[in-house]
Amino acid sequence: MPMRPAPRRKPRPAVVPVDRCRVRTIDPGRVEAARGLLPKRDELEGLAGLFRLLGDATRARILYVLLEAGELCVCDLAASIGAAETTVSHALRLLRTAGIVRARRAGRTIHYRLDDAHVRMLLGASREHLRHAGHEED
Numbered sequence: 001m002p003m004r005p006a007p008r009r010k011p012r013p014a015v016v017p018v019d020r021c022r023v024r025t026i027d028p029g030r031v032e033a034a035r036g037l038l039p040k041r042d043e044l045e046g047l048a049g050l051f052r053l054l055g056d057a058t059r060a061r062i063l064y065v066l067l068e069a070g071e072l073c074v075c076d077l078a079a080s081i082g083a084a085e086t087t088v089s090h091a092l093r094l095l096r097t098a099g100i101v102r103a104r105r106a107g108r109t110i111h112y113r114l115d116d117a118h119v120r121m122l123l124g125a126s127r128e129h130l131r132h133a134g135h136e137e138d
Helices: 028-037 041-054 057-069 072-082 085-097 117-133
Strands: 070-074 103-106 109-114
Touching: 041 057, 057 070, 057 072, 057 085, 057 103, 057 109, 057 117, 070 072, 072 085, 072 109, 085 103, 109 117
Parallel strands: none
Antiparallel strands: 070 109, 103 109
16 A cells, blocks of 8 residues: 655744734834933832832732821731731831831831822822722722
């Protein structure tokens, strides 16, 4: 019995990933202008670190409680968000080191509040964006 030749496969067209352009640069002037507007690498690293810090749900809850309540001690914050005081204390240490919250000592008690208006604006704008984008649960 003679062997049949293997069926020929049609050559596949070159696959171009969706996230790649076929043309390297369409508007070199705009590309160069955009590059010139980028912040320096260390500033971008700091910004990414800030967003990572704000990306934790426990820390976000702490920040929104402080946004609404103004100033609270660790035990009141823990009770407000339903977390252990050690968890809240650790989160506050990170937030304070990053300059997001500020501490005030009153005797043996330390009260925490948002550091400044920039933090308030960032939280408000973030929440408004979620509402606008339809991500808030009712």
